[in-house]
Structures are given as structure tokens and as C-alpha cells.
Amino acid sequence: MDPTRQFTDRLGVTVDSKSSYLLVAVLLVAGTCALAVPIISFIRVLFSLFILPGKSLSSYGPRGSWALITGASDGIGKEFALSLAAKGYSLLLVSRTQSKLDSLASDISTKYGPKISVKTLAMDFGQNKDSDYAALRKLIDGLDVSILINNVGQSHSIPVPFVETPADEMNNIITINCMATLKVTQTVAPGMISRKRGLILTMASTGGFFPTPLLATYSGSKAFLQQWSTALASELEPHGVHVQCVQSHLVTTAMSKIRKPSALVPNPRQFVRSVLGKLGRSGGAQNVAFTSAPYWSHGLMIWFLSRFIGERAPIVVKINRSMHEDIRKRALRKAARDAKKQ
């Protein structure tokens, strides 16, 4: 057949058969890529979440070196403390309530004896006091702090329109979530840089990954942490310090007010096990540098929404708003019932 022969299609467009073969080939390649890219990405997510192990903790610092955990007396932070003690790290526990820190320190000492040293510091990050940060510098002075868990965080007491957000709640969220994380990291990171090793994990949230109406200030603070952590990770990588932002959806803690674990809402132990078991892996956060969504259901949710819909897509924000409007209505009804009982 003469490859240069021309024919006229039904629309009356004249195409030579060479061009039509080329067009079909281009469409085939484009179609294959359009199908293959998400399939390959999904396989990578499955491997990352379920099969491949993370880096070992000891590659960031030897057992016996120190791990500093903020917001260590409850929820996810407390679980980090217990898990890191079990792995042989000494602990610097920082949070607001001394009695809760004392009780955790005593539980750890009873379980592990003198093998694991524990120091505590009670400070209210919301106060942003220079004297507290001076005490923190003193606490870590001369210690080999190889792990920093930037865990402390505060959210809104209930979902609330931004314009009605109480000023003290707004200030606390920004001061605790953002300012404290920056200041603690500036205190600890220079030592890691000088030792050319270390691990800095920062707790972000899907509340910040997906813009979350009625939690606007919290959402913005966690988006800030994501951006800051990724930028910092790139700065510290040449110094041998690994910085990783940890993306999480709900976990059963006082903050989420959810008690019963489910497939989408792990308890702190399940969640922290996934974080420490997948260090250096991205889980469901495939295209965000130096970031991990290590818990399987959170990872799959983040991967699916960001790949097929877009984390800031109008539909995602709309659904998120109606979800949080419902939560607010329920919270207000509960508050009214409680007020009646008193």
C-alpha cells in the first residue's frame, strides 16, 4: 500500500495515512502513560505502606543517645516516649503539666530501670517565655540529642468560623504549633549538625494538607509546618540530618475526642508504630519531598485524594466544610445539653 496515499475522513478532513499511523501511535502511547502512571504510583504506595521497611532508628543516632519529645505527656507524644524508651533511647520529655510528666517518667523508670535516663521539663509553649527556652537549652546542654519529635500541637476546641475564633485560641494555635516548633528546632538542630547525624520528625495533619474550613487557623498552622519542614529538610540533608514531616489523619487522643479506634482512626500505639517503622519512606505522600503518610489508611486516603482530585480542589474544600459544619452543630448541641445538666 502506498503510505503517502491520502484519504478523506467522514468530516471531510484529508489525512495522509502516514500521519494517521503517527496519530494512532501517539494516542496509544499517551493512553498507556495515562493508565500506567497512576498504576505505578499505586504500586509504589502499596510497597511503601505494606512491604518495604523504614530506615533503622540507630542510623540517626546510637541507642543510649537522647530523644527530645514535645507534648510528651499525652496522646501521640506519650506513645513516642514509650516506644523510643523501648528501643533504648534516653528521653527528654517536654510538655505543660509536670505531674503528668512525672508519672510517665516514673512508669518508664519502673519498666526499664537505670538503662533509660529520663529528664523532664514543664513549660507552656503558649506563653512563649524566654526563661522557658533558656531552661530547655540548659536541659540539653552537653547531651547527644539524636532525635527530635516536634509533636506538641493545639487545635480549636470545636470547629468555629474564623471570624468568631477567640483571640486567645488563635494566638495559642500559632504560638504552640508554629513558633514553639521553630524555636525548639533551632535549639536542638545545631548539635545534630555538628555531630553530622540526627532525625527531626514534625507532626503535621491532614487538617493542613487539605484546607479545612472552620479549623482555618489550625489548618494554616499545619500547612506552615509542612512547608517549613520540607524546606528545612533540604537545608539539613547535606549535614547528615534527616528531617521528615509526618502527615496524619485522625488518631484516638484527647485532641480528636475520638475514643474508639477504627480502620481510619488508629490508636496512638498503632500510629506511632507506623511512623517509626517507616522512617525515610513516603507512604501515601508520594509526591511531597521529605514527607511521610505512614499509617496505611491515612496514606491511601492522602494518595487517592491528591492524585485523582487534588488536595486543594474545590470539591475537597466543599466536602470538608460541610463535614466540619456538621461537627460544629453536634458540638454546640452537646454543649447546650451539658449546660442544661448543670
Ligand SMILES: NC(=O)c1ccc[n+]([C@@H]2O[C@H](COP(=O)([O-])OP(=O)(O)OC[C@H]3O[C@@H](n4cnc5c(N)ncnc54)[C@H](OP(=O)(O)O)[C@@H]3O)[C@@H](O)[C@H]2O)c1
Ligand atoms: N489526634 C489526632 O487526631 C491528630 C491528627 C493529626 C495530627 N495530630 C497532631 O499530633 C500532635 C499530637 O496530638 P495529640 O492528639 O496526641 O494531642 P493531645 O492528646 O491533646 O496531647 C497534646 C500534648 O501536648 C501537650 N501540650 C498541649 N498544649 C501545650 C502547651 N501549651 N505547652 C506545652 N505542652 C502542651 C499536652 O500536655 P498536657 O498533657 O500537659 O496538656 C500533651 O502532652 C499534634 O501536633 C496534633 O496536631 C493529631
